[in-house]
Amino acid sequence: MSQDTAGNYRDRIARALQASPAPYTEIRIEETSGTRVVFRGERLEAARAVLDRGGFVRCLAPGGGWGTATFNDLDQLERKVAEAFACARAIPGEAVTLAEVAPVESISRAQLGEDFRQVPLREKVDLVRGLNAIMLETDPSVKSTRAIYQDRMQTVYYGNSQGTWIVEERPLIDLYAIAEAVRGDDVQMGSEARTSANRGFEVCRGQEAMARTAAQRAREQLDAKPVKGGCYPVVINPSLAGVFVHEAFGHLSEADFVAENADAQAAMRMGRRFGRPILNIADSGVADPEGDLPGTHAFDDEGVPMKRTQLVHDGVLVGRLHSRETAGRLKEEPTGNARAQDYNHSPLVRMRNTFIEAGETSFDDMISDIELGVYALKSRGGQTCLGTFSFSSAYAYMIRKGKIAEPVRDVVLAGNLFETLQNVSAVGDDFAWDNAGRCGKEGQSMPVGMGSPHVRIENVVIGGEA
Amino acid sequence: MSADAVLAEFKDVDQGEAFASSADACEVRFVAGQVKGATVRETSGVGVRAIKGGKLGFSGTRDTSQAARLQLRQNVLDSLEVGDPSQLVFPPPAEAAPVPGLFDEATGALGVPQLGEIGAKVFGALRARHPDVVFEGKVRRSKGQHSLANSAGAGFEERYTGFSISVEANRTRDEDVLLDFVYAGAPAVDGVDPEAVVERLSQRLRWAERTVEFRPGKVPVVFTPEGSLLLWRPLLQALNGTTVMLGTSPLRERLGEQVLDPRVSLVDDGRLPGALGSAAYDDEGTPRQRTPLIEGGVLRGFVHDLDTAQRTGQQPTGNAQRGGALGQPSPGYTNVLVSGGETPQAELLAGIDYGLLVHSVIGMGQGNTLPGNFSNPVDVAFLIEHGQVVGRVKDVSLAGNVYDVLGAKHLLGLSKEVEPVYGTYRLPWVFVKDLNVVGKSAK
Numbered sequence: 001m002s003q004d005t006a007g008n009y010r011d012r013i014a015r016a017l018q019a020s021p022a023p024y025t026e027i028r029i030e031e032t033s034g035t036r037v038v039f040r041g042e043r044l045e046a047a048r049a050v051l052d053r054g055g056f057v058r059c060l061a062p063g064g065g066w067g068t069a070t071f072n073d074l075d076q077l078e079r080k081v082a083e084a085f086a087c088a089r090a091i092p093g094e095a096v097t098l099a100e101v102a103p104v105e106s107i108s109r110a111q112l113g114e115d116f117r118q119v120p121l122r123e124k125v126d127l128v129r130g131l132n133a134i135m136l137e138t139d140p141s142v143k144s145t146r147a148i149y150q151d152r153m154q155t156v157y158y159g160n161s162q163g164t165w166i167v168e169e170r171p172l173i174d175l176y177a178i179a180e181a182v183r184g185d186d187v188q189m190g191s192e193a194r195t196s197a198n199r200g201f202e203v204c205r206g207q208e209a210m211a212r213t214a215a216q217r218a219r220e221q222l223d224a225k226p227v228k229g230g231c232y233p234v235v236i237n238p239s240l241a242g243v244f245v246h247e248a249f250g251h252l253s254e255a256d257f258v259a260e261n262a263d264a265q266a267a268m269r270m271g272r273r274f275g276r277p278i279l280n281i282a283d284s285g286v287a288d289p290e291g292d293l294p295g296t297h298a299f300d301d302e303g304v305p306m307k308r309t310q311l312v313h314d315g316v317l318v319g320r321l322h323s324r325e326t327a328g329r330l331k332e333e334p335t336g337n338a339r340a341q342d343y344n345h346s347p348l349v350r351m352r353n354t355f356i357e358a359g360e361t362s363f364d365d366m367i368s369d370i371e372l373g374v375y376a377l378k379s380r381g382g383q384t385c386l387g388t389f390s391f392s393s394a395y396a397y398m399i400r401k402g403k404i405a406e407p408v409r410d411v412v413l414a415g416n417l418f419e420t421l422q423n424v425s426a427v428g429d430d431f432a433w434d435n436a437g438r439c440g441k442e443g444q445s446m447p448v449g450m451g452s453p454h455v456r457i458e459n460v461v462i463g464g465e466a
Numbered sequence: 467m468s469a470d471a472v473l474a475e476f477k478d479v480d481q482g483e484a485f486a487s488s489a490d491a492c493e494v495r496f497v498a499g500q501v502k503g504a505t506v507r508e509t510s511g512v513g514v515r516a517i518k519g520g521k522l523g524f525s526g527t528r529d530t531s532q533a534a535r536l537q538l539r540q541n542v543l544d545s546l547e548v549g550d551p552s553q554l555v556f557p558p559p560a561e562a563a564p565v566p567g568l569f570d571e572a573t574g575a576l577g578v579p580q581l582g583e584i585g586a587k588v589f590g591a592l593r594a595r596h597p598d599v600v601f602e603g604k605v606r607r608s609k610g611q612h613s614l615a616n617s618a619g620a621g622f623e624e625r626y627t628g629f630s631i632s633v634e635a636n637r638t639r640d641e642d643v644l645l646d647f648v649y650a651g652a653p654a655v656d657g658v659d660p661e662a663v664v665e666r667l668s669q670r671l672r673w674a675e676r677t678v679e680f681r682p683g684k685v686p687v688v689f690t691p692e693g694s695l696l697l698w699r700p701l702l703q704a705l706n707g708t709t710v711m712l713g714t715s716p717l718r719e720r721l722g723e724q725v726l727d728p729r730v731s732l733v734d735d736g737r738l739p740g741a742l743g744s745a746a747y748d749d750e751g752t753p754r755q756r757t758p759l760i761e762g763g764v765l766r767g768f769v770h771d772l773d774t775a776q777r778t779g780q781q782p783t784g785n786a787q788r789g790g791a792l793g794q795p796s797p798g799y800t801n802v803l804v805s806g807g808e809t810p811q812a813e814l815l816a817g818i819d820y821g822l823l824v825h826s827v828i829g830m831g832q833g834n835t836l837p838g839n840f841s842n843p844v845d846v847a848f849l850i851e852h853g854q855v856v857g858r859v860k861d862v863s864l865a866g867n868v869y870d871v872l873g874a875k876h877l878l879g880l881s882k883e884v885e886p887v888y889g890t891y892r893l894p895w896v897f898v899k900d901l902n903v904v905g906k907s908a909k
Contacts, residue, residue: 040712041712044550047545047548051527051529052539052792053531053534066502066503070505071507072509074512074530083506090582091579093500093506121548180712187714187837230904260498260600263598263640264636264640264643266640303648381829381831385845387644387645392832410839412829414843414863419641461861463842465863
């Protein structure tokens with residue numbers, strides 16, 4: 001492939017940084033190779049390898065905002081530094097102050113079990129074909145399937161004018177099994193997904209259960225009745241609770257939301273009570289026992305080491321997530337949460353792996369006094385508009401007289417963040433991580449992890465036919 | 467990289483096709499009403515499809531190095547090697563007249579200072595009108611070209627420009643957060659009226675000045691053109707050749723049948739002059755066209771690329787789209803036009819005694835939307851009382867099925883006015899009766 005080496009990039013970036021007239025300049029070059037295999041129904045829809053390489057330059061001019069240039073042709077690096085500086089100078093804005101961080105030098109290479117770059121495309125196709133066949137064979141009502149494998153090895157070369165030099169390999173593998181069961185005009189879906197960072201092809205072996213589960217769920221949903229809309233006590237499983245904490249709370253703790261908005265700062269003031277003392281929430285790029293959660297890296301895209309950040313302690317807001325810019329503005333410590341999808345994008349404040357810490361309530365105790373409620377499992381998408389959030393569960397059951405009862409579908413939970421967190425009335429003792437997948441923000445999709453035990457929430461509005 | 471030059475490296479296959487794209491863009495970003503930064507972008511990439519021995523292979527690269535070009539060839543051949551049998555035939559040359567108004571020299575030449583000036587006016591006006599609201603957004607222009615060449619001799623090269631203004635408004639009053647968004651885009655800077663952008667957002671911010679209680683139940687609901695995407699999007703999913711080919715579209719076997727209220731007509735128009743979704747050719751070299759999808763409520767067609775057309779026994783409609791050079795083509799929409807009705811919007815609104823006006827919902831498209839079901843909390847929505855918008859409504863959810871809602875039983879009417887939405891839609895206001903609105907008081 002490319003003849004360029006880390007040493008070569010280091011020299012080029014160092015020269016370009018030296019030539020920059022800006023007081024602060026950072027340069028990121030990324031090389032990415034990836035493969036993707038997609039089966040739809042019985043047909044192999046895609047089996048491909050693609051290459052990507054590009055650069056990102058960002059400058060601060062005296063008394064001004066960010067000037068940025070992104071590009072594919074790396075031979076233009078020095079010209080792009082000049083263009084980024086010209087951008088910064090063209091529009092004088094409010095000065096940006098970056099929080100201080102110590103310069104670092106680090107080269108971290110991925111430690112893969114079975115290097116997916118060495119696995120022939122045919123072997124990947126065969127693996128996905130196998131998962132796809134399981135879905136089609138599991139139930140005759142399954143008419144449509146998607147089985148997807150994708151991997152990528154992204155190598156990031158990052159240097160800034162404060163002396164930081166980082167090379168980081170960020171391998172990522174996604175595996176999806178999606179089954180659609182059809183009966184008349186009704187189509188129901190079952191979907192299983194697993195995103196693994198920092199792992200090799202071995203994580204894809206022995207995943208046949210994913211395919212079987214997806215097919216069975218799709219089939220079961222055909223028989224589930226639509227949930228009756230209303231207001232219920234709801235118990236959500238660890239996977240859905242992870243999405244809940246990410247959507248409902250996590251996005252508000254991203255400091256770019258509050259940094260330039262005094263009213264939002266007041267709403268998200270430190271020390272404010274968000275929940276009962278049983279509620280503890282954190283975000284971490286490091287506290288990951290297996291090291292394969294999608295948000296786990298060594299550094300963010302401003303060269304700041306990732307760490308664990310406590311967000312809520314005993315129900316009280318104690319922290320938030322920062323870039324160097326938001327930390328500088330709010331005079332708080334940077335947390336290593338400035339992440340960019342790729343060289344086409346500026347880093348934004350993003351979560352890594354966000355989780356509700358384990359509590360003390362057993363699942364049985366959690367549901368035993370619920371006369372009529374909903375047990376919702378797994379997410380099928382979620383969105384937050386800061387104050388208000390919504391997420392869909394992939395499947396669900398009614399809870400009747402303290403027992404799990406009949407399956408229901410089309411369960412969409414909605415609420416106001418501030419009320420809903422106060423309404424978290426029990427936190428389970430059964431914490432589990434979820435290698436969830438992706439989060440979108442301002443057009444950038446980032447791998448994120450989530451985790452939680454079972455959680456009970458009172459008075460949740462569930463949409464549906466009344 | 468030109469498509470011709472890349473295709474020349476694939477002479478030893480039965481059929482070949484190269485697609486190249488390059489673009490440069492320039493944008494100025496505003497945060498809290500102030501200039502925050504400026505960005506220039508240059509991108510280029512190429513994607514290649516090849517067929518040999520009845521099997522199809524694909525690869526793409528945005529790495530411009532010589533080494534990557536060599537690897538591209540190997541990747542295409544590797545992909546072909548493992549590919550499934552394909553009946554795909556790359557099309558021969560076809561004449562298509564250029565669509566007027568897609569490239570504007572002056573727009574392509576806009577630089578950071580000019581974009582900054584336009585933005586300063588927009589954000590300045592918004593701040594002056596709404597000092598308690600925090601505005602963020604950007605002013606952007608782009609200029610680019612696509613080219614395609616295939617072994618049947620077809621090929622094209624098209625240039626385009628684009629200009630857009632997008633603004634997000636955030637008003638936080640302790641626990642009460644309002645987030646709203648406006649976007650206007652066109653191929654040329656003259657196609658966007660900055661004052662209209664300000665006015666549209668400003669009107670909703672005034673409507674949202676106070677929050678009011680809403681009495682849930684089965685009520686009339688009005689969707690703004692933006693809000694009506696909640697209804698059109700599941701329909702567009704079902705009208706896409708991909709879901710027809712897969713057998714999951716609920717409309718797959720209903721061509722010629724009455725599927726919606728007779729007042730509903732919807733076309734995909736790939737040749738609409740001066741529209742962001744237009745071009746002379748699609749991303750496989752098929753001429754773009756105007757495709758009626760729903761006429762008087764009757765299902766007339768689907769949108770297809772070469773592959774879905776061939777596999778469903780229908781004609782390609784010029785709707786092949788790629789997500790850039792690294793993506794393979796699939797059917798997508800160009801410009802979606804929904805016909806307006808007879809009555810002006812104001813007159814329809816005046817006829818509503820107690821109802822909900824919906825501009826946006828949360829989580830559009832999540833859950834199982836293909837059968838047409840939706841269930842979403844409202845995001846930006848208002849109470850209509852005696853024909854007047856009286857305040858913002860929060861914490862209620864909408865639920866229903868788009869085939870019912872756009873059917874004869876529920877549809878009250880479509881406004882005469884048809885408005886541009888997100889650059890590629892032209893949509894009327896939609897008036898619906900007896901839609902289920904759930905709130906906290908509903909047990």
